Amino acid sequence: MSRFAPEHLTPEQIEEQSAVYGPFTQAVRDLVDAAIRTELGGDDIRAAQAAVEAVTARLREREIEGALGVTFSEDGVGRPWGNAVIGLRNAVAPPLVVEKAEDGSRVWSQFHLGAAYEGPPGCVHGGVASLVLDQMLGQAAGAGGRPGMTATLQVHYRKPTPLGPLRAEAWIERTEGHKTWARGELTGPEGLCVEAEGLFILPRWAREPADAETRPGFFE
Numbered sequence: 727m728s729r730f731a732p733e734h735l736t737p738e739q740i741e742e743q744s745a746v747y748g749p750f751t752q753a754v755r756d757l758v759d760a761a762i763r764t765e766l767g768g769d770d771i772r773a774a775q776a777a778v779e780a781v782t783a784r785l786r787e788r789e790i791e792g793a794l795g796v797t798f799s800e801d802g803v804g805r806p807w808g809n810a811v812i813g814l815r816n817a818v819a820p821p822l823v824v825e826k827a828e829d830g831s832r833v834w835s836q837f838h839l840g841a842a843y844e845g846p847p848g849c850v851h852g853g854v855a856s857l858v859l860d861q862m863l864g865q866a867a868g869a870g871g872r873p874g875m876t877a878t879l880q881v882h883y884r885k886p887t888p889l890g891p892l893r894a895e896a897w898i899e900r901t902e903g904h905k906t907w908a909r910g911e912l913t914g915p916e917g918l919c920v921e922a923e924g925l926f927i928l929p930r931w932a933r934e935p936a937d938a939e940t941r942p943g944f945f946e
Contacts, residue, residue: 733797733805740805747807747815754817755842762841811861822858822894826869832897833865839889850887855912858894859922863908866896867926872906874926887912887919904928 735743757778766774794808794815807815812822820843822835845851860879867874896910905927912920 731795731797733799735799740799744814751815751817758817758842759840809861811858820858822861824862824865826865830869830871832895833862833869834893834895835862836891836893838891841889844889846886848889850889850892852881852883855883855887855920856881856922859896859910859912859920860924862894862896862910863922863924864926866898866908866910867906870898870906872898872901872926872928874904874906874928877905877925877927879922879924882921884918884920888914888916891915892919899923 764771794813796804796806796808798804805814807813809821810816810818811820812824813819814821820837820839822837824833824835826833839850839854843850843854845854856879859881860876863879864874864876892912892914894910894912896908899907899909901907905925907923907925909923910921911918912922
């Protein structure tokens, strides 16, 4: 099981870290996009490679072992900064900034997917669409007070999803004990592209009373 670790940072310290790592991660995203779309070649690319390798070596001078995991504060709010969809420190993530209704009835996000997420020419890779909707359905379960991990996920591709501006939305459909069923959809400028439904289950290790205060941070 990936680690969930308590942290003892103040809100000011967390904001300071966000202000440092957020722009850095965006710079790495920009590098990936530029690397895909550049038309330079030969010596220019070899020079760029050397520069990237030097930066990578510098960053590896001090690093943690394994994945980043999720840290959570005393009030149970989590920081999934390594998450592949919403992670502030993960350049693979678009990232999605997820909004939620005050009553927790649904969540949504407006975001942009560029060249790094291409499958068919000019379209989002189907696996990326599934990744986004899996995250959104899980966020919906957590926002509704029904956190859990994905047990099953069914994805229905209605039409190709174009690269560019997109919107994802999700909501809880029904619940039963530790099980929660959620639905969601991914839309582009011309309407619905992908629909999904999933079953989320609160795992046994998170059902203990001692974990009650930190559960929301684990899954939202």
